[in-house]
Amino acid sequence: MLEVKGLSKYFSSGILRKRYTKAVDDVNFSIKRGETLGLVGESGCGKTTLGRSILRLIEPTAGKVLFDGIDILKLNKKELRTFRPRMQMIFQDPDASLNPRMKIRESIAEPLKLQRVEKCEIEGKVQELIERVGLSPEHANRYPHQLSGGQNQRVVLARVLALNPDFIVADEPTSALDVSVQAQILNLIQDLKRELNLTLLFISHDLEVVRYMSDRIAVMYGGKIVEMGDVEDIFNDAKHPYTKLLVSGKEVV
Amino acid sequence: MRGALKSGNVFCKNRIGVTGLGILSVFILTAIFAPFLAPYDPCEMFEPMAPPDSQHVLGTNDIGQDIWSELIYASRISLFIAFTTSIIATFIGTLSGLFSGYYERFGFFVMRVVDLFLALPRLPLIIILAVFMPTSIWNLIIIFVLFGWPITTRIIRSEVLTLRTRPYIDSERMMGAGDLYILGRHILPNIFPLVVVQFVMEARHVILAEAGLSFLGLGDPTSKSWGMMLHYAFEYPTIFISEVWKWWMLPPGLCIVVVILALVFVGFALEEILNPRLRREIV
Amino acid sequence: MHHLTKITAYILIIFVAISINFALPRMMPGDPITSLTDDPTTGMPVIMDEDIKEEIRSYYGLDKPISEQYTDYLKDILKCDLGWSIYYNAPVAEVIFERLKWTLLLVGTSTLIYMILGIFLGAVSAWKRGERGDLGLLVSVLSIGSFPSFFLAMLFIILFGVKLDIFPIFGATTPFMEYSSTFDAFKDVLYHLILPASTLVLTSIDGPYLLMRNSMLGVLGEDYIVTARAKGLTEWAILKDHAIKNALLPITTVIAIRMGFMISGAIFVETVFAYPGIGKLLYDAVSFSDYPLLQGAFLIITLIIIAANFIADMTYLYLDPRVKHG
Amino acid sequence: MNLLKIKALRVYFPTDDGIVKAVDGVDLNIKREEILGLIGETGCGKTVLGMSIMRLIQSTTLTDGEIIYKDRDLLSLSDDEMRKIRGGEIAMVLQNPMTSLNPVIRVGEQIAETIRLHQGLDKKAARKRVIEMLRDVRIPDPEKSVDSYPHQLSGGMQERVMIAMALASDPELIIADEPTKGLDVTVKREIIRLMKEVTAKRSMLFITHDLGAAAEICDNIAVMYAGELLEHASVDSIFSEPLHPYSEGLLNSLPERGLKPIRGISPSLIDTPQGCRFHPRCDYAMEICREKHPEMVKLEDGRAVRCFLYA
Amino acid sequence: AAAEDKKVLKIEGGDYGYPSPFTFYSRGPGYIRMSLIFDTLTWKDDEEIIPWLAKSWKSENGGTKWTLYLEDDVRWHDGEPLTADDVKFTYEYIKDHSGSPLFKWFSVLNYMDHVEAPNDRTVVVTLTDPLPSFLTDFAGCIPIIPEHIWKDVSDPTRFTDPEAVIGSGPFKLAEYNKAEGYYLYEANEDYFKGVPLVDELILLEVGDPALALSAGEIDEASFWGSEIDAVETFEADPNFEVISGPSFWVLKTIFNCEKYPTNIPDFRRAIAYGIDRGEIIDQVVHGGAIVANTGILHPDSSWYMPGLPDYAKNDAVANQLLDDLGFIDTDGDGIREYPSGEDLEFELLTGDRFAREAELIQEQLEAIGIKTTVKAMSTKTLDAILKEGNFYIAVSGHGGIANPNLLETPNWPGDTYHNDTYDSIFLEQETEMNHAKRKDLVNQLQKTIANDLPVYTLYHPLIWSVYNPDKLDRWFYTLNGVATGIPIEMNKLIFFARFGDANEDGDIDMRDVTKIARMICWLDPETDAADANRDDKLNVLDIIYTELIILGRV
Numbered sequence A: 001m002l003e004v005k006g007l008s009k010y011f012s013s014g015i016l017r018k019r020y021t022k023a024v025d026d027v028n029f030s031i032k033r034g035e036t037l038g039l040v041g042e043s044g045c046g047k048t049t050l051g052r053s054i055l056r057l058i059e060p061t062a063g064k065v066l067f068d069g070i071d072i073l074k075l076n077k078k079e080l081r082t083f084r085p086r087m088q089m090i091f092q093d094p095d096a097s098l099n100p101r102m103k104i105r106e107s108i109a110e111p112l113k114l115q116r117v118e119k120c121e122i123e124g125k126v127q128e129l130i131e132r133v134g135l136s137p138e139h140a141n142r143y144p145h146q147l148s149g150g151q152n153q154r155v156v157l158a159r160v161l162a163l164n165p166d167f168i169v170a171d172e173p174t175s176a177l178d179v180s181v182q183a184q185i186l187n188l189i190q191d192l193k194r195e196l197n198l199t200l201l202f203i204s205h206d207l208e209v210v211r212y213m214s215d216r217i218a219v220m221y222g223g224k225i226v227e228m229g230d231v232e233d234i235f236n237d238a239k240h241p242y243t244k245l246l247v248s249g250k251e252v253v
Numbered sequence B: 001m002r003g004a005l006k007s008g009n010v011f012c013k014n015r016i017g018v019t020g021l022g023i024l025s026v027f028i029l030t031a032i033f034a035p036f037l038a039p040y041d042p043c044e045m046f047e048p049m050a051p052p053d054s055q056h057v058l059g060t061n062d063i064g065q066d067i068w069s070e071l072i073y074a075s076r077i078s079l080f081i082a083f084t085t086s087i088i089a090t091f092i093g094t095l096s097g098l099f100s101g102y103y104e105r106f107g108f109f110v111m112r113v114v115d116l117f118l119a120l121p122r123l124p125l126i127i128i129l130a131v132f133m134p135t136s137i138w139n140l141i142i143i144f145v146l147f148g149w150p151i152t153t154r155i156i157r158s159e160v161l162t163l164r165t166r167p168y169i170d171s172e173r174m175m176g177a178g179d180l181y182i183l184g185r186h187i188l189p190n191i192f193p194l195v196v197v198q199f200v201m202e203a204r205h206v207i208l209a210e211a212g213l214s215f216l217g218l219g220d221p222t223s224k225s226w227g228m229m230l231h232y233a234f235e236y237p238t239i240f241i242s243e244v245w246k247w248w249m250l251p252p253g254l255c256i257v258v259v260i261l262a263l264v265f266v267g268f269a270l271e272e273i274l275n276p277r278l279r280r281e282i283v
Numbered sequence C: 001m002h003h004l005t006k007i008t009a010y011i012l013i014i015f016v017a018i019s020i021n022f023a024l025p026r027m028m029p030g031d032p033i034t035s036l037t038d039d040p041t042t043g044m045p046v047i048m049d050e051d052i053k054e055e056i057r058s059y060y061g062l063d064k065p066i067s068e069q070y071t072d073y074l075k076d077i078l079k080c081d082l083g084w085s086i087y088y089n090a091p092v093a094e095v096i097f098e099r100l101k102w103t104l105l106l107v108g109t110s111t112l113i114y115m116i117l118g119i120f121l122g123a124v125s126a127w128k129r130g131e132r133g134d135l136g137l138l139v140s141v142l143s144i145g146s147f148p149s150f151f152l153a154m155l156f157i158i159l160f161g162v163k164l165d166i167f168p169i170f171g172a173t174t175p176f177m178e179y180s181s182t183f184d185a186f187k188d189v190l191y192h193l194i195l196p197a198s199t200l201v202l203t204s205i206d207g208p209y210l211l212m213r214n215s216m217l218g219v220l221g222e223d224y225i226v227t228a229r230a231k232g233l234t235e236w237a238i239l240k241d242h243a244i245k246n247a248l249l250p251i252t253t254v255i256a257i258r259m260g261f262m263i264s265g266a267i268f269v270e271t272v273f274a275y276p277g278i279g280k281l282l283y284d285a286v287s288f289s290d291y292p293l294l295q296g297a298f299l300i301i302t303l304i305i306i307a308a309n310f311i312a313d314m315t316y317l318y319l320d321p322r323v324k325h326g
Numbered sequence D: 001m002n003l004l005k006i007k008a009l010r011v012y013f014p015t016d017d018g019i020v021k022a023v024d025g026v027d028l029n030i031k032r033e034e035i036l037g038l039i040g041e042t043g044c045g046k047t048v049l050g051m052s053i054m055r056l057i058q059s060t061t062l063t064d065g066e067i068i069y070k071d072r073d074l075l076s077l078s079d080d081e082m083r084k085i086r087g088g089e090i091a092m093v094l095q096n097p098m099t100s101l102n103p104v105i106r107v108g109e110q111i112a113e114t115i116r117l118h119q120g121l122d123k124k125a126a127r128k129r130v131i132e133m134l135r136d137v138r139i140p141d142p143e144k145s146v147d148s149y150p151h152q153l154s155g156g157m158q159e160r161v162m163i164a165m166a167l168a169s170d171p172e173l174i175i176a177d178e179p180t181k182g183l184d185v186t187v188k189r190e191i192i193r194l195m196k197e198v199t200a201k202r203s204m205l206f207i208t209h210d211l212g213a214a215a216e217i218c219d220n221i222a223v224m225y226a227g228e229l230l231e232h233a234s235v236d237s238i239f240s241e242p243l244h245p246y247s248e249g250l251l252n253s254l255p256e257r258g259l260k261p262i263r264g265i266s267p268s269l270i271d272t273p274q275g276c277r278f279h280p281r282c283d284y285a286m287e288i289c290r291e292k293h294p295e296m297v298k299l300e301d302g303r304a305v306r307c308f309l310y311a
Numbered sequence E: 001a002a003a004e005d006k007k008v009l010k011i012e013g014g015d016y017g018y019p020s021p022f023t024f025y026s027r028g029p030g031y032i033r034m035s036l037i038f039d040t041l042t043w044k045d046d047e048e049i050i051p052w053l054a055k056s057w058k059s060e061n062g063g064t065k066w067t068l069y070l071e072d073d074v075r076w077h078d079g080e081p082l083t084a085d086d087v088k089f090t091y092e093y094i095k096d097h098s099g100s101p102l103f104k105w106f107s108v109l110n111y112m113d114h115v116e117a118p119n120d121r122t123v124v125v126t127l128t129d130p131l132p133s134f135l136t137d138f139a140g141c142i143p144i145i146p147e148h149i150w151k152d153v154s155d156p157t158r159f160t161d162p163e164a165v166i167g168s169g170p171f172k173l174a175e176y177n178k179a180e181g182y183y184l185y186e187a188n189e190d191y192f193k194g195v196p197l198v199d200e201l202i203l204l205e206v207g208d209p210a211l212a213l214s215a216g217e218i219d220e221a222s223f224w225g226s227e228i229d230a231v232e233t234f235e236a237d238p239n240f241e242v243i244s245g246p247s248f249w250v251l252k253t254i255f256n257c258e259k260y261p262t263n264i265p266d267f268r269r270a271i272a273y274g275i276d277r278g279e280i281i282d283q284v285v286h287g288g289a290i291v292a293n294t295g296i297l298h299p300d301s302s303w304y305m306p307g308l309p310d311y312a313k314n315d316a317v318a319n320q321l322l323d324d325l326g327f328i329d330t331d332g333d334g335i336r337e338y339p340s341g342e343d344l345e346f347e348l349l350t351g352d353r354f355a356r357e358a359e360l361i362q363e364q365l366e367a368i369g370i371k372t373t374v375k376a377m378s379t380k381t382l383d384a385i386l387k388e389g390n391f392y393i394a395v396s397g398h399g400g401i402a403n404p405n406l407l408e409t410p411n412w413p414g415d416t417y418h419n420d421t422y423d424s425i426f427l428e429q430e431t432e433m434n435h436a437k438r439k440d441l442v443n444q445l446q447k448t449i450a451n452d453l454p455v456y457t458l459y460h461p462l463i464w465s466v467y468n469p470d471k472l473d474r475w476f477y478t479l480n481g482v483a484t485g486i487p488i489e490m491n492k493l494i495f496f497a498r499f500g501d502a503n504e505d506g507d508i509d510m511r512d513v514t515k516i517a518r519m520i521c522w523l524d525p526e527t528d529a530a531d532a533n534r535d536d537k538l539n540v541l542d543i544i545y546t547e548l549i550i551l552g553r554v
């Protein structure tokens, strides 16, 4: 369903003499429909950049991103806009993912409005989504700062669901959250995924979380994918030295 | 709505802000109702240089105009110039700030212009322009706007730059929202408080600059502003060796001081409200 | 690398400033020849033959095509020749430099004092935030900062020059006083400096004060201040070694920009106190349409401001290791 | 032998919305050479508790109770006396090394400050000591690193500097507030090992909500919820057999234990629930839980738990 | 102690350049500063032209040839003698360097054909055309410079060595501070006219003259027009004395004589009747001015023509004139309309300084149904607009109206008045050597202006000198202004005992005797038979002569 070929993103700095940071360097992989690919790697290795490049939130330097056979990187602005709702992203910081000046209700209604859903239908849909992600209707009239991080992440999920996406990039969706809340959110994502047959790219630096969430795992190091394979293969039989280092010290409590 | 109410609430608790707003409203009301408040037409001439008495609370100026009425009418010009300029400059600054923050390439060029404007000595340039443009209120406004927008642009832009990378803006884009939609519906409301602060600060700056230019004799000599009153007072040969300064120089000077202070108070309070780190220890 | 870009930017700004300086006076109405012949003091009209005017124009090179005037102008600037002042009938550089020292003295002293004082008071205010002292300081600094400099100057003249008669009211020195020692001379200059400098200091102090207060409030909320406190440092040591330096960082640039404002502000103070500085000169040059002088005064003021910015940038580099080694 | 004894500590923050009871009646003892872990979800009052031991909480708070350190009540010491204890006898490692180091001062100087202050060494001697310290926390090339600025070091090295700083004056008690927050998994692991090593002969209050880290390093664990302690037990017993339903829920939320979340959301610290604070989210809640506030129950094996199930 | 005995006089001033003849700023005060160091052949006191470096002179060939005889023992500050060669050198040198910006002061040199020095003490100037004002504008204006210093100087405007201020005058420059605008002069003990009354003269820039004067920082300051309020304060103060003089300055409304409707003389007259000049003087100038001569020239000028129509405020006449022209208020809004139906309305341009006068005029014109809007601008801009002819009415002022040459372009700086007869009369008077005839021509010019009204003059401000008489009390205003007409009280004559003054010993200065002798020769009917003041002079002479006899001096 999603195929990434030779994707690279270099950041340049300096005006006279350019210097490049190879944040993502010639990355290739594919994800099947309904599959979850976990992406692990140390901080700054390029995970976020990769996720954002795939969705064209930043323009990649080179490569192809084929989504159902369409090269996303070739779409023009208008085509991209109509195409976008099919792919969504969930960010690490749930509080920053919502406009602080909009009520929860408005935030969730926003994608519906953008999709030109009939005005009269919106209210009902919003209610439905709110319940779907396990919030209570009273939350609809609050502002993000009046809710906890876990609740905000639910709102983000509700909003993503409103668009009926096929593919979601979850960029460390729970790393800002508490263990107990993390469990709630991760479970919710799993449930929704199963129900809606979503395809997921799940980014995290927490091996245990990725292990729980993913079908396959890709290990990223210095902008490149250094190892990729089924969950258990990676955990039991790591090949790359970095993966070994990651897996070796895991504490079993 | 509650967000707004909340900051309103904080504002009310902020004694400095409320004081400023109070003073400012007094002056705005004075300006609006000047014809009802002033005992005379400020251009009507009586005996020149009459000291204060029951007829003329603050006496008359060098050509016999009632100083008290002049003072009241002057609040009109001073505030009019200040607010008109601030509105236009903040408007231009906000728009260019918004777009230059959002579109990098456009922003790059705008910022070079802004840098240039900020690197050039502002007041000397204004003085020159003021000397050679026919002195009218509108020319003054044009000059002030010309030099007022870049600061706002820069401040708004840097705010937009940080807002632009917020995940919620990315989410909007992912939902298929267009640039204008994002700018108008998501970024603008978030920078609006900053725009208000800029507006207030610009108004303060303009009042000072207008007074300064008028004082140097570069304002419109036929208009009645506090700076112009001070200019005529300063030109008066015995201003320092007689007592006339008490009723001719002091009142317009103090009016400028108080209005600026009020604006500073309001701006200061607004900034405290906007900066949550400062808010905790509000006075 | 970083320095190179900075320096390129500075050169560019200087170049644009020079071009504006050249173009601006020429776009203004009024011929310098008229100003040369008209006499504002006595207003005596001088009706001149066109050929005499021509002669004078060519004397000043005003008859050449604009492009040639421009290249000449650039060449001269490189040679440090700012031209010949039409009104003052002397080399522009000489006219300017003679006044420049007074402006630099006035602005320099005031800047030094208001910066140190403003920063100190700002730090104190932030340290005592929310307390009575902070509020008192805040309100008084904001109030005094709201005085237009010329108004405060006039009040000072009345109060200290006339009513109390303890300070001189004009000039930079006592004219033709014969000093018995350099100390005497210094005393005299200082004596004349006090009122204008205090005016500038008082009316400008709100800037650094507020900046420092805000910056300090920010810094005081940082984790490393808690760390410092956790180490058992005294409050004074925390303020001195940890808070002030960090709080100063973001405001150095702003203060440099304000240095430019100070020079501008000096125009008013110099006018009221008849202080023989460049601000007053600029104003005179404008009213006499003295192109070369105007251009020169502008250029010098611009250069000073750019230099101030440059110094600030360098100070910033020196102060902030994140930039220096980044 | 108790090094630190906290008795009925209350720390309240008056705010616009009401009084935030961040710490509400905490009793806690730290023995010599004990490493006590303090765990609990975000916002339950862990940091406030740690900071109030050091008296680093701003003056507008309402603090009540006793914090007895070696027979002296820290809360009633003068500012000066307290300052001598801070950094000297009790040291603190703050969460997030990136922001806890002053960016414009060389790291060596930041460590030396403490040494000079508490051990009265001169500049040169202090520097020598700093280099030793850096070597102790295994910073490569300490002679060079001592003159680095924080931003020139990696996150892991910064954390090491923080630890060196805390150890610098050879304190008896270290309060470490989530020292591994914001660090990479691999780095985190090394730091935890290091901490374990260097605190071998010291006492430590280790604040975290990273259960894995706590399990690795601590002797005993205290579980905190909504401003009060719910359970206190040895590390082994709590991970193998948590008594309080909250402790159990917390452990079950771990991915490796099946990601079973506690339902509901954490309570506000302004209007804490009547009765047992955890009852709205508790699967075992009884009638009494709704009405009465449970007291800490001491069990025979040295464990203590605040739950009617064990009353 | 000796220093304290020094008599020091401090005067309000400012920087007007290095006081060499080629580096002072091209302004009256600059010339004055220079004139303290450099002498001219003739000079003026409050009444007449007096001999200076030249003790006598004669004109021949219908005023194109002038022979001047120099004083005998005049020396430069450096001790060198001043000779006729120096004078010849000066005139030729300046003429050769006519591109210098100070040329305007010396532009009369254009009239010079050549100059000769037949001997040490005699100079003969031959002119191309007769120059009636030779004695004031030529001999009385051009400073004589030492040949031995200037002969090698190629660009005099850039020559600022100390030698550049070696003159022959009563003062030597001791110090000059450009930045602060301070001048310090020392008396020239060897001056050929005697020792000046003060040992040191200081000119300094003060922020506020009234304040500086009352604080004793300066001993003299001058005031102008509406500054009369300050003058009155000092008048009431026994420590100060005040003298008043003519400013030779006029404020005028300038009409565009090329644009409808201001090109209609009756329209201009109507406006003149509508303006109340008395009210302007009372209200704006506080009485510090006199109603202007409608013929422009100042009443204190010897060329003044009295009795010209003054268009005293009369709304009835004004309205009648306007009605007759067809400007009638048909819609009753108080504003007249053009015959075409549009409102009679235009801008009233003014320089910044005269906005208040303009505003009052605006009010006065409104009373006769003419609507104007005051538009104030810098003098520079206004002048530029006036030169372009882009205006209807403007208020502007200028000085120098002691001199009939000013009448060349009556609505200067505008140039919209064209009258061939007027122009030819002007040209004729320029070269008319017969005083009475010339005066008649000038009268005709003034009459034409007063009737045609290309400008309507408003007021002539008064000027005052306020001084501390203990320091120096010889202040006076020079006849028609110093040199070419600078209305400044600082004539170098004030530093000398005047005619009839007793010196410190109670004796009459011997120089007065010289003066009497000169007057006697001056009264020679051949020299100036038609002098209007002849009788006055005779009277004065009588009085002094009698006094001298009483004192036993003659």
Ligand SMILES: Nc1ncnc2c1ncn2[C@@H]1O[C@H](COP(=O)(O)OP(=O)(O)OP(=O)(O)O)[C@@H](O)[C@H]1O
Pocket (backbone or CB within 6 Å): A011, A012, A021, A022, A023, A041, A042, A043, A044, A045, A046, A047, A048, A049, A050, A205
């Ligand atoms: N806009 C940018 N400009 C320049 N460099 C960038 C930019 N964004 C990211 N980088 C650099 O690209 C590299 C990869 O960054 P990225 O955010 O993708 O890492 P990450 O793996 O997501 O890290 P984390 O776990 O901390 O989120 C980093 O070295 C970063 O500094």
Ligand SMILES: Nc1ncnc2c1ncn2[C@@H]1O[C@H](COP(=O)(O)OP(=O)(O)OP(=O)(O)O)[C@@H](O)[C@H]1O
Pocket (backbone or CB within 6 Å): D013, D015, D020, D021, D022, D040, D041, D042, D043, D044, D045, D046, D047, D048, D049, D209, D269
């Ligand atoms: N200065 C303050 N004013 C008001 N409330 C405060 C203040 N400081 C902390 N709080 C509140 O006290 C509670 C406890 O905060 P604390 O920082 O101790 O939590 P924590 O357990 O350390 O959480 P985390 O794991 O996120 O660090 C929180 O609800 C917080 O909002």
Ligand SMILES: [Mg+2]
Pocket (backbone or CB within 6 Å): A047, A048, A049
């Ligand atoms: Mg990332």
Ligand SMILES: [Mg+2]
Pocket (backbone or CB within 6 Å): D046, D047, D048, D095, D177, D178
């Ligand atoms: Mg915490």
